[in-house]
Amino acid sequence: MSEIEITDVAMRFRGRHGEVTALERISLTVPDGQFACIVGPSGCGKSTLLMVAAGLITPTEGEVLVNGKPTIEPGADRGMVFQSYSLYPWLSVRRNIEFGPEIKKVPGAERRKTSSELIHLMKLDGFADAYPKVLSGGMKQRAAIARALAGDPEVLLMDEPFGALDAQTRQIMQELLTDIWQRYRKTVLFVTHDIEEAIFLGDVIYVMTSRPGRIRTTLAVDLPRPRTFDTLAGQRFAELRNQVVGVIHEESLKAVESELARA
């Protein structure tokens, strides 16, 4: 069981104009093996929430439990993938992927077996000994995902991993990620501002709104799996998208109005 349990997490910063509430009492549970997506506009605090789950920052209130343990410090049980890839440029693709196992002192042969498998799975064959500088954006992010998986984490936290990729590459990456997820069945918390991406990937979608960041709607995605390119053309996909777009549009209008009211 690898469950993520977020309970009453609030995050407040002391800004120049008084206190800023980035997150307001957020609670949600991602059961074992679920792919959960958080969608929201930039600045709604969705990345902050992920950082709290990773244990990289401490919330003002509340706590996050992974497998029942509070996430006070970062650990290998929670693998993270960032938008900026953050591969280590001085290590080859293989050494990057083996970084986690190396820290855990996994024996060389076993490490190599893991990395070879992931290199193949992530379609990086032939690039094992290449430095990250020769990889395209999509390949870099595939290597970064492989690196996170090589650490064999309980849960995977993904912070807009495809945000820097072009539309075509992003689509391919989404398809690859669903395949990988079907294979490993990790519990995933995936943050994005792309509504279609969230619907395509997620079992459930949490729509967040900003200032203060809170969860506005929860939506179960009942699209059958395995999901493929054809899923995007389906009627149900369109319905779900319109539903989410509607909610976000309504919220955006409200935000504009409240800004006008304050002005």
Next chain:
Amino acid sequence: MARVAPAQSAADPRRRRGFIRTYLTPKQAIPGQARLILAVGSFVFVVGVWWLLAMLVQNPLFVPSPYQVVVTWWDMMVNLGFYNDVGWSAFRIVAGFLLAAAAAVPLGLLMGSFEAVRSFFNPPINAIRYMPASAFIPLLILLQGLGEDEKITIIWIGVFFQLVLMVMDIAHRVPDEMLNVAYTLGASRWTVFYKVFLPATFPEVVDALRITMGWAWTYLIVAELVAAEHGIGSFILIAERYLRADRIIAAIITIGVLGLITDTLFAIVHRLAFPYVEKVRT
């Protein structure tokens, strides 16, 4: 990123290949051949102007010709033991620079990574940085005399305070996410420090060393001009007393060539040690 000139097909009459279009489009790459010709041309131009000046002035005492300087340089090497002075200067540079780097690089890395260290060291170092190293010479002569330690200290002062702040900036710029990834893979603070943080800074630190090495030459010559028995600076001073402009020019050019050699060595080391760096600086 290298800019590649758009393929200009001669077959397309709409694309004219005029002089202005080729050479006066901002940030547009020019043909490789033209680049080479311009580079060689600039050198020929400088030497040519010098030669012309020497011919016009007709005063070899103050404006020697390039040829005369080359002859003088050979004479300096063979009859005046100029290589000895070069050796002394090189020794001082290497000693002063290594001692400065050995202190500045570790301290700079610590200042860049730990705010406590930065808060403690930054104010005095920043203040001293604005005190010219050459102004310390009289004081150091009083304290240390005219020996080698005085010269080395000048170079140390000149290099250390600049280098430590450069290294601090480099360390400070290491992206947080690079470190955070390691934490989420189960790395301890110490592992993150030596397996991620340090290697992330290395290429730029070598760049910083290369830049400060150039400054070290300036401080050395100033120190030698003020007071020294040997060294290129003292050779220049003696040449001045004998009104030998040709020797001064030959010595200055020697410094330039030495600087170019060390710079090239640093560039080669950089390329060999960090083949993974994306942007190749020349």
